[in-house]
Amino acid sequence: MSTANKVALVVGAQGVIGRNLVEHLAALGDWDIVGLSRRGGAAAGRIRHIAVDLLDRDDCRAKLSELRQVTHIFYAAYQDRPTWAELVPPNLAMLGNVVEAVEPAAVGLRHISLMQGYKVYGAHLGPFKTPARETDAGHMPPEFNVDQQDFLEQRRRGKAWSWSAIRPSVVGGFALGNPMNLAIVIAVYASMSKALGLPLRFPGKPGAYDKLLEMTDAGLLAKATVWAAIDPRCANQAFNINNGDLFRWSEMWPKIARWFDLEVAPPLPMSLDVVMADKEPLWQSMIETHDLQPTPYRDVSSWGFGDFVFSWDYDLFADGSKARRFGFHEYVETEAMFMNIFADLRRRRIIP
Numbered sequence: 001m002s003t004a005n006k007v008a009l010v011v012g013a014q015g016v017i018g019r020n021l022v023e024h025l026a027a028l029g030d031w032d033i034v035g036l037s038r039r040g041g042a043a044a045g046r047i048r049h050i051a052v053d054l055l056d057r058d059d060c061r062a063k064l065s066e067l068r069q070v071t072h073i074f075y076a077a078y079q080d081r082p083t084w085a086e087l088v089p090p091n092l093a094m095l096g097n098v099v100e101a102v103e104p105a106a107v108g109l110r111h112i113s114l115m116q117g118y119k120v121y122g123a124h125l126g127p128f129k130t131p132a133r134e135t136d137a138g139h140m141p142p143e144f145n146v147d148q149q150d151f152l153e154q155r156r157r158g159k160a161w162s163w164s165a166i167r168p169s170v171v172g173g174f175a176l177g178n179p180m181n182l183a184i185v186i187a188v189y190a191s192m193s194k195a196l197g198l199p200l201r202f203p204g205k206p207g208a209y210d211k212l213l214e215m216t217d218a219g220l221l222a223k224a225t226v227w228a229a230i231d232p233r234c235a236n237q238a239f240n241i242n243n244g245d246l247f248r249w250s251e252m253w254p255k256i257a258r259w260f261d262l263e264v265a266p267p268l269p270m271s272l273d274v275v276m277a278d279k280e281p282l283w284q285s286m287i288e289t290h291d292l293q294p295t296p297y298r299d300v301s302s303w304g305f306g307d308f309v310f311s312w313d314y315d316l317f318a319d320g321s322k323a324r325r326f327g328f329h330e331y332v333e334t335e336a337m338f339m340n341i342f343a344d345l346r347r348r349r350i351i352p
C-alpha cells in the first residue's frame with residue numbers, strides 16, 4: 001500500500017453499489033482502496049481485497065484491526081432476509097462489527113459513509129409521501145437503515161470523524177450474484193422472452209405500469225458518495241441521490257423492448273420468482289447457443305427483487321435537491337442508463 005493520505009475501506013465491495021464505488025475511487029487516482037466481502041477478489045493497482053465474514057465478530061477483529069491507515073469507511077454491505085424485521089439483526093451486526101474492529105485502530109479515520117435507501121421513508125411499505133425529503137418524519141420500525149444511522153450517530157459522539165447517509169432509489173449498475181439488481185432482472189427476462197419467441201410483457205401489478213418512479217445510476221451514486229464523504233459541508237447529513245429524471249414503465253418498457261429487438265405485448269401480472277423458477281435449462285442452452293460466459297443461473301436470478309419493484313402501484317421518488325444545494329450537480333438520463341447497462345452486459349457476454 002502506498003503512502004496516499006486517503007485510504008478507503010469499501011465494505012461490500014462486490015455489491016452492485018460497492019463494485020462501482022471501488023472503480024470510481026480507483027479512477028480518481030489519489031485513493032488506496034481496501035474492499036471487503038466474503039468472496040474477496042484479486043488485487044489490482046491500488047486496490048486490494050480482504051475476504052471476511054462481517055457477521056463473525058472474531059473474523060472481523062482478526063482481519064480488520066490491522067487496517068490502521070483507513071481514513072474513510074464506505075459502508076455498502078447487505079444481507080438479504082425474507083422480512084423487514086429479519087433484516088435488522090444481521091445488517092446492524094455487520095456495520096457494528098466493522099466499525100468496532102477498524103475504528104479503534106484507524107487513528108486517522110475521518111468519515112464513515114452509510115449507504116441507505118428509500119426504505120428510510122417507508123417506500124417498501126406502500127404509498128408513501130412523495131417527493132420524499134431528508135427532513136421527513138420517521139416511520140414505525142423495524143427498519144435497518146434507520147437503526148444503522150442511529151448506531152453511527154451515537155458512536156460518533158466525542159470522535160473526530162463525521163458520517164454521511166446516502167439514499168439512492170433503485171440502483172442500476174453491473175454486478176452478478178446480488179439479491180437486488182433490477183437491470184439484470186430486465187436484461188435476462190427480455191433475453192429469455194426473445195429465446196422463447198415471445199414479446200416483452202410487463203410482469204408487474206396493473207397499477208405499477210403508469211406510476212412515476214426514478215432510478216439511481218451506480219456510477220452517479222459512487223460520485224455522490226465520495227463527494228459527500230469529503231466535502232466538509234456534508235458532515236453528519238443525509239442526501240437523496242437519484243438520476244434527476246422520472247419515468248413510467250409504460251413509456252420505458254417499449255424502449256427496452258426495442259433495444260432487445262422485441263415486440264411489446266400488454267402487461268400480464270405474474271411472479272417472476274414463480275415463472276422463471278424452471279428456466280435454468282433455458283439459460284444453459286442460451287449460454288451454449290450464443291457462446292456466453294458460463295454465469296450460473298442463480299447469479300442472474302434476482303427475480304424476487306423484480307417482483308418487488310414491479311409491484312409498486314404507487315409513485316416512488318424523492319427530492320434530490322438537497323444534494324444540489326450542497327454542491328452536487330451530476331445527473332444521468334435513466335433511459336440511457338438502462339441501455340448502457342444492457343450494452344455492457346452484452347459486451348461482457350453475460351447476455352446474447
Ligand SMILES: NC(=O)c1ccc[n+]([C@@H]2O[C@H](COP(=O)([O-])OP(=O)(O)OC[C@H]3O[C@@H](n4cnc5c(N)ncnc54)[C@H](OP(=O)(O)O)[C@@H]3O)[C@@H](O)[C@H]2O)c1
Nearest residue numbers: 012013014015016017037038039054077078117171178180
Ligand atoms: N441494489 C439496489 O437497488 C439498492 C437500492 C437502494 C438502496 N440499496 C441499499 O444499498 C446497500 C447495498 O446494497 P447492494 O444492492 O449494493 O447490495 P449487494 O449487491 O447485495 O452487495 C452486498 C455486498 O455485501 C457483501 N456481503 C454480504 N454479506 C457479507 C458478509 N457476511 N460478510 C462480508 N461481506 C458481505 C457482499 O459480498 P459477498 O456476497 O461476497 O459477501 C456484497 O459485496 C443496502 O443497504 C441496500 O439496502 C440498494
